[in-house]
Amino acid sequence: MNIKVLQYQVVYGDLEANLERVKALFEKENLKGTDVVVLPEMWTSSYDLENIQEHACHHLEPAKSVIVELAQEYDVNIVAGSVANLKDDPDKVYNTAFVIDRKGALVHEYSKMHLVPMLNEPEFLAAGEDKVETFMLDGNKCGIVICYDLRFPELFRDLALKGATSIFVVAEWPMARKSHWETLIRARAIENQLYIIACDTHGKIGTHEYAGRSMIIGPFGGSIDEAADHGDAVLTGRVDGDEVAKIRKEVPIFDSRKRDMYHFL
Numbered sequence: 001m002n003i004k005v006l007q008y009q010v011v012y013g014d015l016e017a018n019l020e021r022v023k024a025l026f027e028k029e030n031l032k033g034t035d036v037v038v039l040p041e042m043w044t045s046s047y048d049l050e051n052i053q054e055h056a057c058h059h060l061e062p063a064k065s066v067i068v069e070l071a072q073e074y075d076v077n078i079v080a081g082s083v084a085n086l087k088d089d090p091d092k093v094y095n096t097a098f099v100i101d102r103k104g105a106l107v108h109e110y111s112k113m114h115l116v117p118m119l120n121e122p123e124f125l126a127a128g129e130d131k132v133e134t135f136m137l138d139g140n141k142c143g144i145v146i147c148y149d150l151r152f153p154e155l156f157r158d159l160a161l162k163g164a165t166s167i168f169v170v171a172e173w174p175m176a177r178k179s180h181w182e183t184l185i186r187a188r189a190i191e192n193q194l195y196i197i198a199c200d201t202h203g204k205i206g207t208h209e210y211a212g213r214s215m216i217i218g219p220f221g222g223s224i225d226e227a228a229d230h231g232d233a234v235l236t237g238r239v240d241g242d243e244v245a246k247i248r249k250e251v252p253i254f255d256s257r258k259r260d261m262y263h264f265l
């Protein structure tokens with residue numbers, strides 16, 4: 001499965017401009033023949049949290065319709081980052097990731113469960129109530145988590161034990177903690193022996209500066225492609241379930257686990 005990760009600057013607090021930006025990126029980059037395209041976190045609004053009700057999608061719309069059209073036009077699966085999203089309760093805005101397959105079907109939705117105190121998320125957003133689950137893309141078992149979730153290895157192990165061989169991390173990760181991002185992305189790949197495909201935004205957006213450094217890391221911790229901390233970039237990589245199986249045979253940590261000894265699980 002071939003993957004392209006789009007690292008670009010999200011527009012602060014402007015849903016229409018962000019929808020147009022994504023359409024323009026699909027037109028500009030040569031995405032035909034790609035199996036999966038990945039977008040960052042909160043790509044319809046960025047962190048304009050004080051006005052987040054105003055920018056929020058409703059049951060993912062209008063972002064979902066735009067992504068469905070692009071998926072069908074370019075014949076590509078889209079891991080559509082996350083958007084500010086109202087569901088049934090008009091007072092609860094979630095940070096919701098979604099995935100559309102090449103036929104235009106919604107194959108997965110996940111709302112961020114760990115809200116970020118450092119960005120005041122708990123004051124403005126509601127925490128997702130669903131556990132992480134896997135989904136299939138072109139025969140590959142995948143998972144997705146959102147930004148701050150990267151700090152919780154339990155989620156990655158949960159997805160790995162459910163059979164995921166690729167995990168997407170969609171983010172707006174601040175520059176101030178760039179080294180944590182770089183280290184944790186690689187660690188999550190090594191400790192779970194799977195692909196991590198991490199998409200971040202970059203530059204100053206509103207009051208924060210973001211780290212860039214989108215990455216595709218393989219199941220042995222090797223770098224497949226990486227972006228700089230500034231500037232737009234398109235990362236390219238290929239994920240392969242056979243490679244995951246090979247690494248897990250060489251270093252069989254899943255066979256060596258001692259579940260009875262981990263009293264916190």
Ligand SMILES: O=C(O)CCC(=O)C(=O)O
Nearest residue numbers: 116147148172173174177
């Ligand atoms: O954990 C961090 O340092 C950053 C998390 C974050 O910015 C986010 O989840 O949006």
